[in-house]
Amino acid sequence: GAVVSQHxxxxxxxxxxxxxxxxxxxxFQATTMFWYRQFPKQSLMLMATSNEGSKATYEQGVEKxxxxxxxxxxxxxxxxxxxxxxEDSSFYICSAGGLDEQYFGPGTRLTVx
Amino acid sequence: RKEVEQxxxxxxxxxxATVAFNCTxxxxxxxxxxxxxxxxxxxxxxxxxxxxxxxxDGRFTAQxxxxxxxxxxxxxxxxxxxxxxxxxxxxxxxxxxxQLTFGSGTQLTVLP
Numbered sequence: 340g341a342v343v344s345q346h347x348x349x350x351x352x353x354x355x356x357x358x359x360x361x362x363x364x365x366x367f368q369a370t371t372m373f374w375y376r377q378f379p380k381q382s383l384m385l386m387a388t389s390n391e392g393s394k395a396t397y398e399q400g401v402e403k404x405x406x407x408x409x410x411x412x413x414x415x416x417x418x419x420x421x422x423x424x425x426e427d428s429s430f431y432i433c434s435a436g437g438l439d440e441q442y443f444g445p446g447t448r449l450t451v452x
Numbered sequence: 453r454k455e456v457e458q459x460x461x462x463x464x465x466x467x468x469a470t471v472a473f474n475c476t477x478x479x480x481x482x483x484x485x486x487x488x489x490x491x492x493x494x495x496x497x498x499x500x501x502x503x504x505x506x507x508x509d510g511r512f513t514a515q516x517x518x519x520x521x522x523x524x525x526x527x528x529x530x531x532x533x534x535x536x537x538x539x540x541x542x543x544x545x546x547x548x549x550x551q552l553t554f555g556s557g558t559q560l561t562v563l564p
Contacts (some may be wrong), residue, residue: 351552371550373551373552376556382539382554382555382557383496383539383552383553383554384554385544385551385553388474388551398494414562419542425558429513430493432495432496434552435549437550439501440498440501441550441552443495443496443497444495445494445495446493446494448493
């Protein structure tokens with residue numbers, strides 16, 4: 340089946356720094372990718388829709404200036420958490436695919452100290 | 453009503469048991485429904501898709517009741533490896549069919 344990779348799998352950073360997370364579709368092209376966030380013991384929440392060659396669309400309550408999304412190619416979307424704070428610590432997961440199935444990346448666990 | 457609502461769980465069942473999870477959804481226009489499985493600290497993986505009244509795959513059966521806006525997942529002959537969190541997933545109302553709304557999940561532990 341289709342594979343989506345994410346990098347890094349785990350990152351620990353200091354408060355105030357920025358962190359970039361990459362999401363790649365390995366064997367298919369993805370004009371659209373999705374970014375989700377999952378806090379402990381909660382379900383996945385859609386943060387934004389990443390569109391190749393155009394601006395991302397953000398869900399209500401998600402700050403677009405804080406979570407910068409770039410989708411410069413058909414196989415790569417990046418999410419940059421700018422000026423990270425401890426409350427941004429979470430599990431970030433991307434997905435891509437069609438109507439029948441979304442393939443999820445393995446996730447990036449971000450810890451902000 | 454929440455977009456997707458699931459049994460709170462957790463469910464602890466012995467090996468070999470039959471267990472059922474329920475899920476209700478609010479968007480009556482939804483045409484597709486999914487059950488995903490998520491293991492601890494891992495990404496969700498698709499277990500079953502449901503487009504009509506139901507779907508069956510081995511020990512797993514999903515049933516859809518559109519009138520009641522209700523989906524269920526039945527697991528027969530539970531195995532230890534079935535222990536996971538089961539997520540009821542529906543395309544987001546008002547959005548692309550690929551934007552998904554996840555239920556809060558039902559945790560299943562199958563005991564030896």
